[in-house]
Amino acid sequence: MTIAPKYDPSIVEEKWYSFWLEKKYFHSEPDNRKAYTIVIPPPNVTGVLHMGHMLNNTIQDVLIRRARMLGFNACWVPGTDHASISTEAKVVAMLKERGIDKRDLSRDEYLKYAWEWKEKYGGIILTQLRKLGASCDWDRTAFTMDDIRYESVIRVFVDLYNKGLIYRGVRMVNWDPKALTAVSDEEVIYKESHGKLYYLRYYLDSEISDNSENSGIKKNEKGQYIVVATTRPETILGDTAVCVHPEDPRYTSLKGHSVVIPGVGRAVKIIMDEYVDREFGTGALKITPAHDINDYNLGLKYNLETIDIFNDNGTLNEHGLQYAGMDRFACRKQIVKDLEEAGLIEKIEDYTNNVGHSERTDAVIEPKLSAQWFMRMSDVAKKALEVVEDDTIQFHPAKFKNTYRHWLENIKDWCISRQLWWGHRIPAYYYEVDGKSEVVVAATRDEAYRLACEKHPGAVKNADDLHQDEDVLDTWFSSWLWPISLFDGIRNPDNEEIKYYYPTDTLITAPDIIFFWVARMIMAGEEYRHEVPFHHVYFTGIVRDKLGRKMSKSLGNSPDPIMLIDKYGADGVRMGMLLTAPAGNDIPFDESICEQGRNFSNKIWNALRLIKGWEVSEGTDQSNKSNKSDKSTQSDKSDKSDKSPQSDTLYNNNVSVQWMEMRMAQVLEEIEKDFNEFRLSEALMKSYKLVWDDFCSWYLEMIKPAYGTPIDRETYEATIGIFDRLMRILHPFMPFVTEEIWHALAERPEGASIMLQHMPHSVFYDQRMLDDFEMAREIIAGVRNLRNSKGLSPKEVLDLYIKGNCPAMFNGIICKLGNVGKIESVTDKVEGALSFMVGTTECFVPVSLNIDKEAELKKLNEELKYAEGFLATVMKKLSNEKFVNGAPEKVVAVERQKKADAESKIAALKAQIEALG
């Protein structure tokens, strides 16, 4: 049988993924096992797979595969969200390509195109996830706008409206002039931008006498004026007042006067309010109630006129005078030019401030007054905070609790309406009564009609006369129901599935949507299930490039994940991503870590090749295989005789198997702990080392038969069994290569899969034996080091004399791996031999070549210096009376042992130095 020397993931991955799909091994139905549920953070339909998805979904797959192997009924539900704003942009672009203008379409016609687009491109990410090995229950694939989810959203809206938690009102909202919709506070990203601060001259409409020295009133040939600083000179068109601080001596004389808006000619009142910061600019503030939230509030307080100067798309409307029709930024340029020419600008300074941008379109947000729907947050926020504070929901890492708390304690009402067509249309219906608009909210038009008739009998003739709200709901208003609506828990709160799968177990997501999504899911869970939606939230980091920059399309610094998979295999990429990704830490991504993953697959592959290449001998003589190995300890070196186990292969193999079993149990214990604490990268690293270091580098070398000789069946079987379990441990991380190896290790029944096997559990292990092996390992390393540093050939057989404690159990293994001819215990040091120490044990290796005395002395003196330094730190403690009396007995005893060991080591080193010198 020949196996290719290099592992080729491409064929293997294709093969096993189809196998899993065909057997429906990812599918889950409620049964009598405990459920372990994960709902995917729905990627939006406009996206393609990026590195963030790779990380996020790899983690989900690891957790779900592990849960499945631990005996849970694991269910990972995939899906996508409709992303109203982003999709709108895509669909409009598609229409444009076909020569269609959105404005020429009716709502229904437009939606037909939108669905067409969604059907065609909306599933790309989910398809790509299959290449990653994601074990999602694809039969459950959901979409935020499919029937169940759509209806759930509408019902929730109606319910919250009836509970008084949803209201409609005219407020200052964040307007996205590109998407032509309002967005929520969370969808505004403030970016530092370099602008100008313009100092404008507002002339007084009438002369006043103010002779005070520090008056803010200036004068030139055209008259008296005050200076107002602004970053947005175009908004003067909407000014309806100028405000100064009532206690600002510069402006006290202005009380009751008016000033003229430069270039506009309209006179506006001077108002006095403490809101103004006297230190900033000139201490005089122009008030534009229609375009600034603070100005708006002042407008309400002083009953100012509100002049909206913008159209929805950011151009100026009829209030923009000669600038009407211009874009707001073009207008700014022009108005500055005009004012300058008119001598109305005092000065212009460079200025840096933060400007809000739309998260989706990057357009500069325009504060705008408009009628929108809002959800009251204060009560739901309180509950959502509680369950995180008391750890009913645990965040990993926990530091995100702070961020979460801060947001919830300062929460504002959520603007949930969007002026778009693609989405869940708000179920509010309007009609007129005596010229006044009335509204009813109901899940269906018929129901709305019934309500309207009840409220105002005779006002509406038939259902078709009701006018439904044109707006749709924020996409997050559907995502926040995801853990519930996926199992139809809104429409059918008592159905089997919701009761079985909810609450879900772990949510894996990026920290940047902690408010958008995590917090709101918790609110929805409390509101509709009176139960949290998940018990753990695992926050991943952000994938960055080597230079620490975020990966983005515009920078072009993001590798194509599918290309990476083609190059390194899905297992390799999965491992690469996870190795450097402790929870919440950013990942400086470098392709080379995927290479490490690929190399690991290859290493496992080659271990298989080795084992499969062995000839197995039947019916071996078992004479030397008594159970003495179990009792083998340091003390039994005396019963070593001519029949020593040093050359007894069966004995050595038996010891090796025992050691490997215990080592595996020990590491499993640590891995289990890591998983409980969501330390996935640690768990992976430990698994990696268990396979590569302990299994490949040590265990396989220990039992490897000499060339051309067979291995005994018992050891062979044990090795297959160990390999089998190692693959199971690794399977959640590297599903493909482990499935392939697992099948190659033994004949499996038709349809068998590693993904359905039980995860090995830690069992009892003998720490003493593991410690003894550590010592043997150090002795082997010592011998190898001697060869290396002295230029001795690995082929030259050396003898080893040991003075001091040394467990004999591993002597045969030391001989094999160190190429040692014999090991003898001595009571005196051996003359003319090279030496090294392991702990307090001295090892001597006689060699034929001349010993470089000087080099030896140098090495010994360095060791001596270290040992003496060490002893000094120990003595410092022991000579401190307070330590000896104050520290626990155990700690003092350890220090005493350290002292004794150090002293014996120093003595041995000194003796060796003396012998040389």
Next chain:
RNA sequence: GAUCUGUUAGCUCAGUUGGUUUAGAGCGCUUGCUUGACAGGCAAGAGGUCAACAGUUCAAAUCUGUUACAGAUCACCA
């Protein structure tokens, strides 16, 4: 500006209620290997005054305070 979190080897990170032979891992680096599984490999090795200072303690990478730097979240004054 406010709050929070960090700072440990060249890089990325562990280090759990202070004490376990004067700090661990992976990668990288250095040296030597055509070793009958694997150069996508093997063996060995070097590398850190735990950001700085002060304090608490018998004992500090670990607890407290100050400073410096970095990051995150929120807010934002024209």
